[in-house]
Amino acid sequence: MASPLRFDGRVVLVTGAGGGLGRAYALAFAERGALVIVNDLGGDFKGVGKGSSAADKVVEEIRRKGGKAVGKAVANYDSVEEGEKLVKTALNTFGRIDVVVNNAGILRDRSFSRISDEDWDIIHRVHLRGSFQVTRAAWDHMKKQNYGRILMTASASGIYGNFGQANYGAAKLGILGLCNTLAIEGRKNNIHCNTIAPSAGSRMTETVMPEDLVEALKPEYVAPLVLWLCHESCEENGGLFEVGAGWIGKLRWERTLGAIVRKRNQPMTPEAVRDNWERICDFSNASKPKTIQESTAGIIEVLHKVDSEGVSQNHTSHAAPAATSGFAGAVGRKLPSFSSSYTELQTIMYALGVGASVKNPKDLKFVYEGSADFSCLPTFGVIVAQKSMMSGGLAEIPGLSLNLAKALHGEQYLELYKPLPRSGELKCEAVIADILDKGSGTVIVMDVYSYSGKELICYNQFSVFVVGSGGFGGKRTSDKLKAAVAVPSRPPDAVLRDVTSLDQAALYRLSGDWNPLHIDPSFASIAGFKKPILHGLCTFGFSARHVLQQFADNDVSRFKAIKVRFAKPVYPGQTLQTEMWKEGNRIHFQTKVQETGDIVISNAYVDLVPASGVSAQTPSEGGELQSALVFGEIARRLKNVGREVVKKVNAVFEWHITKGGTVAAKWTIDLKSGSGEVYQGPAKGSADTTIIISDEDFMEVVMGKLDPQKAFFSGKLKARGNIMLSQKLQMILKDYAKL
Ligand code: NAI
Numbered sequence: 001m002a003s004p005l006r007f008d009g010r011v012v013l014v015t016g017a018g019g020g021l022g023r024a025y026a027l028a029f030a031e032r033g034a035l036v037i038v039n040d041l042g043g044d045f046k047g048v049g050k051g052s053s054a055a056d057k058v059v060e061e062i063r064r065k066g067g068k069a070v071g072k073a074v075a076n077y078d079s080v081e082e083g084e085k086l087v088k089t090a091l092n093t094f095g096r097i098d099v100v101v102n103n104a105g106i107l108r109d110r111s112f113s114r115i116s117d118e119d120w121d122i123i124h125r126v127h128l129r130g131s132f133q134v135t136r137a138a139w140d141h142m143k144k145q146n147y148g149r150i151l152m153t154a155s156a157s158g159i160y161g162n163f164g165q166a167n168y169g170a171a172k173l174g175i176l177g178l179c180n181t182l183a184i185e186g187r188k189n190n191i192h193c194n195t196i197a198p199s200a201g202s203r204m205t206e207t208v209m210p211e212d213l214v215e216a217l218k219p220e221y222v223a224p225l226v227l228w229l230c231h232e233s234c235e236e237n238g239g240l241f242e243v244g245a246g247w248i249g250k251l252r253w254e255r256t257l258g259a260i261v262r263k264r265n266q267p268m269t270p271e272a273v274r275d276n277w278e279r280i281c282d283f284s285n286a287s288k289p290k291t292i293q294e295s296t297a298g299i300i301e302v303l304h305k306v307d308s309e310g311v312s313q314n315h316t317s318h319a320a321p322a323a324t325s326g327f328a329g330a331v332g333r334k335l336p337s338f339s340s341s342y343t344e345l346q347t348i349m350y351a352l353g354v355g356a357s358v359k360n361p362k363d364l365k366f367v368y369e370g371s372a373d374f375s376c377l378p379t380f381g382v383i384v385a386q387k388s389m390m391s392g393g394l395a396e397i398p399g400l401s402l403n404l405a406k407a408l409h410g411e412q413y414l415e416l417y418k419p420l421p422r423s424g425e426l427k428c429e430a431v432i433a434d435i436l437d438k439g440s441g442t443v444i445v446m447d448v449y450s451y452s453g454k455e456l457i458c459y460n461q462f463s464v465f466v467v468g469s470g471g472f473g474g475k476r477t478s479d480k481l482k483a484a485v486a487v488p489s490r491p492p493d494a495v496l497r498d499v500t501s502l503d504q505a506a507l508y509r510l511s512g513d514w515n516p517l518h519i520d521p522s523f524a525s526i527a528g529f530k531k532p533i534l535h536g537l538c539t540f541g542f543s544a545r546h547v548l549q550q551f552a553d554n555d556v557s558r559f560k561a562i563k564v565r566f567a568k569p570v571y572p573g574q575t576l577q578t579e580m581w582k583e584g585n586r587i588h589f590q591t592k593v594q595e596t597g598d599i600v601i602s603n604a605y606v607d608l609v610p611a612s613g614v615s616a617q618t619p620s621e622g623g624e625l626q627s628a629l630v631f632g633e634i635a636r637r638l639k640n641v642g643r644e645v646v647k648k649v650n651a652v653f654e655w656h657i658t659k660g661g662t663v664a665a666k667w668t669i670d671l672k673s674g675s676g677e678v679y680q681g682p683a684k685g686s687a688d689t690t691i692i693i694s695d696e697d698f699m700e701v702v703m704g705k706l707d708p709q710k711a712f713f714s715g716k717l718k719a720r721g722n723i724m725l726s727q728k729l730q731m732i733l734k735d736y737a738k739l
Pocket of ligand 1: 015016017018019020021022039040041042043044045047054078079080081102103104105106126130153154155156197198199200201202203204205
C-alpha cells in the first residue's frame with residue numbers, strides 16, 4: 001500500500017476552525033503531523049459577537065490527543081477580514097505558512113427584496129473579501145518558498161442558486177472566480193488552489209436541514225478531500241468539487257455548440273437569436289472548454305467564419321461540412337505567382353537561425369560570404385517558397401474557407417534540382433495539390449515550384465493540418481502527397497546534437513516567418529503553449545544540417561531532397577538530437593528533444609546525391625544489373641507491337657536503376673515516336689516520367705512480388721514528372737516484361 005498522507009512540518013492555517021467543518025479539518029491535519037493555526041472569531045452564525053473559546057477548545061482537543069505523530073496547534077481569534085494577523089500568527093509561531101484553508105463563514109439569509117446593505121456587505125466581507133485577505137497575506141511567502149496549497153469554500157447555493165441566499169450565493173461563486181485565477185497565477189510557483197462546495201451538518205446548516213440529516217452528514221466525510229487537495233503530492237489545481245456524506249464529484253463547464261446568428265455585413269438581430277434559440281441551447285455534442293484560451297478560440301473561429309464566408313445562420317462554431325463545401329473547387333487552384341529575392345545577408349541569417357556556427361570551422365562557408373566555398377544551406381529552399389503560406393497566400397484562396405489560425409504545419413518535402421544560388425531572385429508558382437479529410441481535421445497539400453528564369457531550382461510541398469475542420473466526406477489519402485517513411489528499427493548509425501539558444505526563434509523569425517507564436521508569450525499562451533515555441537522549420541533546418549554534416553561533409557551539391565513530419569513542438573533552449581540511419585543514399589532520420597526524449601520530427605529522410613555524381617554510371621555496371629535483361633526483353637517484345645502500344649501510351653519513360661544507393665544505369669522506354677524504342681541511357685529528348693528504383697525492387701515489381709503503387713508509397717519507387725502516366729507503364733510491365 002502507498003504510504004499514508006502526512007503533513008509533518010507543514011504549517012496549516014484553517015479559518016473558522018472553532019466548529020463545524022473547520023474543526024474537523026484542523027483535527028485531521030494535526031492528526032497527520034501538521035502544525036495548525038486554529039482560527040475562529042467566535043461569534044454566532046450570523047456574524048454577531050466574538051470570543052476565544054471556540055478556537056481554544058479545538059486547540060485543547062488537539063493537545064489532548066497529542067502524541068508523537070500528532071502535530072501542534074495554536075489559536076488565533078482574529079476575523080478573516082484582517083488576514084495579515086492570521087498569517088502573522090503562523091509565521092511568528094511556526095516560521096512559515098504552507099496551507100491555507102479558507103473556511104470561515106456566516107449566513108444572513110433573506111429573500112432578495114429584504115436584503116439590507118449590511119446583510120449584503122457583511123456576507124461579502126467575511127466570505128469573499130476574507131478569503132482574499134487571508135490568501136493575499138500568505139501568497140508572497142508561498143511564492144518565495146515555491147510551494148503552497150490553498151483551499152476555497154464555495155457552496156451549492158452559489159453554483160445552482162438557492163432561495164433566500166442571493167447575498168451568500170453571490171459571494172460564494174465570487175470565491176470560485178478568485179480560485180480560478182489563483183490556480184493560473186500560482187501554477188509556476190507550485191501553488192495550487194482548489195474549491196469545494198461541501199454538504200455537512202453544522203450549526204450553520206441546522207437552521208435549514210432536518211435534524212437527522214445534520215447528524216448524518218458528518219464534517220468528517222468532507223475533511224479527507226480537503227486533506228488530499230492540500231497535500232504536496234496532489235497535482236490537482238483549479239478544480240471544483242461537490243462533497244458530502246462520503247461522496248465526492250468534480251464539476252466542469254459545458255457549452256453548447258451554439259449557432260452563429262449573424263451574416264457578414266448585415267446587422268445582427270434579436271429575431272435571428274429567437275429563431276436559433278433551440279440550437280443555441282441544445283447541449284448535444286456539447287464542448288467542455290477548460291481554459292479561457294479554449295473558450296476564446298471558439299469565439300475567434302466564429303469571427304473568421306463570418307468574415308471569410310459570410311456564413312448563414314446554420315453554421316455552428318464546430319460544424320465543418322458547409323464550411324468545406326468549396327474544397328473541390330480549391331484543388332488545383334493556383335496562387336498568384338510571387339518572387340523571392342535574397343542576398344547573402346538572408347542566407348547567412350538563415351544559417352545562423354538553424355544553428356550554423358563559427359564554433360564549427362566547417363560551418364564557416366554558411367556564415368561568411370568571404371569563404372572561398374560560400375554556400376547557401378539547401379533548406380533555405382523552404383524560405384524562398386514560404387510566402388505561399390502567409391498573407392496573400394493560402395489564407396486567401398477562395399473556396400478554402402478554413403480557419404488557418406488553427407493550422408499546424410504537418411509535413412514538409414523539399415527537393416533541389418541544383419544548389420541554391422548564393423543570392424538571386426526566384427519566381428514561385430504555388431498550387432493546391434490536394435485536400436484531404438482526416439476526420440479530426442483537414443490536410444491541405446500545397447506544391448510550390450521555384451524557378452530562376454525558366455530553370456526549375458527547387459520544389460516544395462507543404463502539408464498543413466487544420467484542426468477541427470474534417471468530417472466533410474473527402475478522401476483520406478492522396479497520391480500527390482510525398483510519403484513520409486518510417487525510420488529503421490535498428491539503433492541509429494549516427495547521432496548529432498545541438499543546443500538551441502533561448503533566442504533561437506527570435507533569430508530564426510528574421511528569415512521571414514513573423515508569426516508571434518514564436519516570440520510573444522501572451523500570444524503563445526492564447527494558443528495553448530506555456531511559452532513561445534520554436535518554428536518547426538527551424539528544427540527542420542537543424543536536422544538537415546546535421547545530416548549534411550555527418551554524411552555529405554557539408555557539400556550542398558550532394559543534397560537532393562528532404563521529407564519530414566512535424567510531431568511535437570520544441571521550446572527555444574532545448575537540445576535537438578538528430579538520430580540518423582544510412583541506407584544507400586537515403587539517410588533516414590528522426591529528431592528528438594534530448595531533455596524530454598520526445599520525438600519532434602518523425603519519419604524523415606534526406607536523399608543525397610552519391611559522392612561520385614549521378615551520371616557516373618558505367619555501361620559495364622549497367623550490364624551486370626538484372627534489370628538489363630528485362631529492358632532487353634521489353635525491347636524484343638515491343639518490336640512487333642510497338643506502333644500499337646505507342647498509340648495507347650504516347651509517353652517517354654526514363655528509368656534510373658540504382659544499386660547500393662547509387663544510380664547504376666539509366667534506361668529509356670520511348671513509347672511516343674514511331675514504333676517505340678528501348679535503349680540504355682537518358683532520354684534523347686525529354687522524358688514525360690522519370691522513375692527511380694533499385695535493381696532489386698525493379699525485379700520484385702516485374703515478378704509481381706511488389707505492387708508498384710505500394711512501392712511508391714513506401715518510397716522504394718520514386719517518380720518525377722507526369723506520375724499519372726506510370727499507370728500506363730504498369731500495363732507494359734505486365735504485358736511485356738515477363739521473362
Ligand atoms: P460553522 O458555522 O459551523 O463554521 C463556520 C465558522 O466560521 C464558525 O466557527 C465561525 O465562528 C467562524 N467564523 C465566522 N466568521 C468569521 C470571521 N469573520 N473570522 C473568523 N472566523 C469566522 O459552519 P460550517 O457549516 O462548518 O461552514 C464552514 C464553511 O462551509 C462556510 O464557509 C460555509 O459557508 C461553507 N458551507 C457549508 C455547508 C454545509 O453544508 N455545512 C454548505 C456549503 C458551504
